[in-house]
């Protein structure tokens with residue numbers, strides 16, 4: 001048996017997770033068994049938890065060590081320090097990860113930092129890549145720029161030489177986002193100016209509706225989230241006049257096949273974090289048995305940094 005966290009299904013404001021004894025995971029040929037050292041708490045997965053059936057196994061991000069390598073030879077060998085991501089079940093002391101979804105970690109990178117990399121880092125990196133935004137001089141607009149994915153996207157785009165506009169809904173983020181590389185920090189869509197070769201959106205709703213007309217001809221809009229939970233309307237009749245050749249693309253990490261190069265991307269992101277050029281903003285880790293507090297903090301958006309659970 002292993003220890004892990006399961007959804008309670010609570011809808012009355014009670015704890016969303018409970019400690020459980022779970023069956024030892026049995027790996028398919030393409031899966032490695034990972035001894036989990038740390039997992040992070042993403043805002044999106046906490047939202048999933050609020051709607052989950054009792055017994056559902058939460059957890060997207062994992063950092064730890066390969067206990068048993070995938071039998072088909074995919075993925076790193078036993079003993080390798082790794083980070084990976086899953087659609088569920090990472091909040092446990094051992095978990096199964098497709099070998100191709102595991103990236104090797106530098107030995108010196110703490111698991112509690114590495115655990116904040118996978119979903120947020122991969123989403124930001126791949127959204128920027130999809131938008132063709134990782135190039136010098138590209139004009140990039142990042143909505144929800146104060147969020148976890150937004151802040152990573154700002155850093156990666158700025159590092160590539162793009163001119164990044166960070167869109168936030170409220171004040172108080174300008175100094176931090178400028179330090180992360182944003183050329184401009186804009187509060188609210190009313191203050192947007194100019195056009196953009198790439199727009200990354202994790203907010204949707206009226207924010208996206210207001211940003212879409214700002215895409216440049218031939219530009220790209222990559223949609224990866226809907227933090228506002230609101231529908232989007234926009235004047236498509238104007239868009240094809242002002243931005244011929246522009247495209248809108250939806251990106252969903254858990255729908256990407258494992259052979260999609262995750263291992264290389266995870267290792268690349270981990271190296272950037274180790275080298276101090278990318279901050280994934282992991283909070284001080286807490287024991288996994290204190291997950292309730294970390295979840296509550298994530299829901300109330302109190303932590304500026306991403307909560308991390310450590311397994312011991």
Ligand SMILES: NC(=O)c1ccc[n+]([C@@H]2O[C@H](COP(=O)([O-])OP(=O)(O)OC[C@H]3O[C@@H](n4cnc5c(N)ncnc54)[C@H](OP(=O)(O)O)[C@@H]3O)[C@@H](O)[C@H]2O)c1
Nearest residue numbers: 043044144146147148149169202224225226227228252253
């Ligand atoms: N496509 C994928 O594969 C994938 C993977 C992971 C996550 N996601 C999704 O991506 C989105 C962002 O994730 P995250 O981890 O970065 O979340 P996060 O840290 O909670 O960031 C969300 C950001 O959106 C902003 N926001 C929320 N509602 C808003 C509104 N009504 N108007 C303006 N701004 C608003 C927040 O602003 P404040 O800072 O002011 O609160 C925050 O900066 C979520 O929808 C998540 O489910 C998608």
